Each structure stands twice: as C-alpha cells, then as structure tokens.
Amino acid sequence: MAKSVDFPAGLRRWLTDGLPVPRQEEGFELSLLEDCDNAYRVTAAVGAKKVPRIFREFSRFLPDDAFFILEFYPEESLLARPSCSGERPAPEVFYSPYLPTGEILKTITPYLERMIHDGFVGFGIANNRKGLELFYSEEKVLTFFTDNHLRLSDFLHHHQIPHVTDLVLPADFGHDHLSLLGFARDLLPESLLSFSERELDSCIFCQELVDELDMYPVEEGLSFFLTRKEQEQIAVLMKQVIPDDDLVEVEFGSLLLDWSDFVTECEHAFEGDLWEYRQGLKIRDTIQLVMEAAPSPLAEKIKAIIAEPDTSFQNTLTDRRKRLDPPSLPAFQQDRFWYQGMVRNQGTFLRRDLIRQGWFKH
Numbered sequence: 001m002a003k004s005v006d007f008p009a010g011l012r013r014w015l016t017d018g019l020p021v022p023r024q025e026e027g028f029e030l031s032l033l034e035d036c037d038n039a040y041r042v043t044a045a046v047g048a049k050k051v052p053r054i055f056r057e058f059s060r061f062l063p064d065d066a067f068f069i070l071e072f073y074p075e076e077s078l079l080a081r082p083s084c085s086g087e088r089p090a091p092e093v094f095y096s097p098y099l100p101t102g103e104i105l106k107t108i109t110p111y112l113e114r115m116i117h118d119g120f121v122g123f124g125i126a127n128n129r130k131g132l133e134l135f136y137s138e139e140k141v142l143t144f145f146t147d148n149h150l151r152l153s154d155f156l157h158h159h160q161i162p163h164v165t166d167l168v169l170p171a172d173f174g175h176d177h178l179s180l181l182g183f184a185r186d187l188l189p190e191s192l193l194s195f196s197e198r199e200l201d202s203c204i205f206c207q208e209l210v211d212e213l214d215m216y217p218v219e220e221g222l223s224f225f226l227t228r229k230e231q232e233q234i235a236v237l238m239k240q241v242i243p244d245d246d247l248v249e250v251e252f253g254s255l256l257l258d259w260s261d262f263v264t265e266c267e268h269a270f271e272g273d274l275w276e277y278r279q280g281l282k283i284r285d286t287i288q289l290v291m292e293a294a295p296s297p298l299a300e301k302i303k304a305i306i307a308e309p310d311t312s313f314q315n316t317l318t319d320r321r322k323r324l325d326p327p328s329l330p331a332f333q334q335d336r337f338w339y340q341g342m343v344r345n346q347g348t349f350l351r352r353d354l355i356r357q358g359w360f361k362h
Helices: 048-061 075-079 101-117 149-158 202-212 228-241 252-268 274-293 296-316 348-357
Strands: 011-013 027-032 040-045 065-072 092-095 122-127 132-136 142-146 175-177 216-218 317-323 340-343
Touching: 027 149, 040 149, 048 101, 048 122, 048 132, 048 142, 048 149, 065 101, 065 202, 101 122, 101 202, 142 149, 228 252, 228 274, 228 296, 252 274, 252 296, 274 296, 274 348, 296 317
Parallel strands: none
Antiparallel strands: 011 175, 027 040, 040 142, 065 092, 065 122, 092 216, 122 132, 132 142, 317 340
16 A cells, blocks of 8 residues: 655645545656657655655765756745746756765755755756756655666665556645745754754755855756767767867766857846857857767757757847858858857947957948
C-alpha cells in the first residue's frame, strides 16, 4: 500500500468545507521529453522526510562534479508591486559553476531542511554531461531528467516510491505557500526549532548559498535536454570545428544558454563594448559550426532549441543593410544573419565603439 505524503511545512492544502483533506499518496510517473526519443521526465510526490536521503543518494550518480540549482524570491522581488494583471512575482533561478559533488553536499547540508520546508524555495543538482538532473520545486514535487529511466525507476522503488499511472500532485488541489517566517515557533518542524528568525528568512539564507557557491542568475526562457550520447557527439564535433579555440572546452549546453542570455541582454540594452558584443556573436558562430557538422537529427534538434532566441535577435536588429564584418572563420553553409545590422538598444560603450569604427557613416 502506498504511503501518504507528509507535506513540508511551507505547503498547506486548503480544507474543503471543513472536511478532511483528501489523502495524497507517494508515487512517480514518467514521460518522454518532447522532441527527445530517449530522454525522460520523471515526476514524483514524496514525503518531506525522504527528500534529504533521496537528494544525497541521487548525488552518487554524479561522483565527480555537478552544479547546484537554487530558486527563490530575493527581497527586491517580494517588495515589487503586483503587475496590472495581478500576477505574483516570479522566482529567480541561480546556478553554481561545476563543482566537486562532495563540496556541494557539504555546503548545502546546513541549509537543506530550511530549503525543503520553505514554501518559496526550490533547489536541485545536475550534470548535463551525464544527462541527469534532480529538482525539488517550490510546489514540493521532485522532478528528474534522465536518459536512463530504468536506473531511476529502480532508484525510486528502492525508496519505496511506487510507479503510478495517474499521479496526484499538490497542484491538483488548492493550496497555500508559506514562508518559514510565517509560523509560530511551536508550529515549526522539530528540525527547524533551533534556528533564529534571521536564519529562517529565505531571502537571507538563500543569498548566503548564492555567495558560498558563487552562483549566478540564469534566464529560464530556454529549456532543452541533451542526452549523454548527444553531448559526446557534440564534444567530438567541437574539437573538429574549433580545435584551437578556448570555447572548445565549454559545455555546449552552456553555450546555448549563453546565446539566449546574450540575446536577452541585447533586447533590453547591451551594456558591454564592441569586443564583448563580438564575443556574443562568436558563441552563435560556434553553435552554427556544430549544427552544420552534426548529423541531421541532432542538427535539427539544436536548430529547434535556438529558434526562439534567433528570432528575438533578428527582431532587435536595425540597419540590416550594413554588415558588422565577421572574424575569419571556416566557410559556413548559411549566411550569418547575426552579423547583418546592429542591435537597436546600444549601451554607451557599444555606441562609442561603433562611432569610432564608422558604423553610423552613410
């Protein structure tokens, strides 16, 4: 018989006309990722007491290194005025650089119970090269991404979490998210009773983690999953197409995210100089070289991943009859649109360098 979920303190389901809250049982379900024939999303409802052990034991699949993921609401976002549509502020997401997995576990252990029980915090661990990710969301649901669903299914069965065909999640019922600061001291979980009010403030303890792990904010607009096989293929291709370039050592998934971040910055106002702007275009050059060297299915997948930032970048370009001369690189099969024109929202340094280069002369 499946076990009932013991919810974290920060997630409280609504009572229904004074009736008992319907029982929610532990379980998991899996589904193929969209546009990915051999990668899966595994979603699990799990009791709060099991999460620390699951997190630690999952980390053993990443014996060398990984990056930590943290989602929370910094103080400035909580103080922001609601939008006209009444939407609440969105959380910010931070990634650590790749670090030894043991170092990540040692750093987060003092914070683990607070992250689990605070209703406004999500966290996870991943290694893209191994095609593995675990994330425990603010909805207090475990989500895994993997290209080895059999191993992960066995892992969850080991933790007495059964496979179910119709998984019930907290989002299927009305519920509230609660900050740990919203509880009277005697209502806190026993594991949190020794913490001070300051230590229970997620704005403070999450920022401490960001500082300790040297984490950086990431845009969540670009979503994709590359399997281990695809990562290995791409690593080989990068050594072929840019053998002597520093970017050859950069994980390709990071380059895809960097291109998306660069486009987002250009949409608002690019504050770097011309050299930094060219570095952003160089990232797109590298992506293009990999696409043109990759077998068709992989090339089409990469093209689909970057389709949205590519379109956004084209929409922000002006003066497209002029061309910012690209650096000397091997011949491309496709004309590089990213060198034709200039972004509309130029910061002071970029505009200064463009004036010096004569960009605005007719």
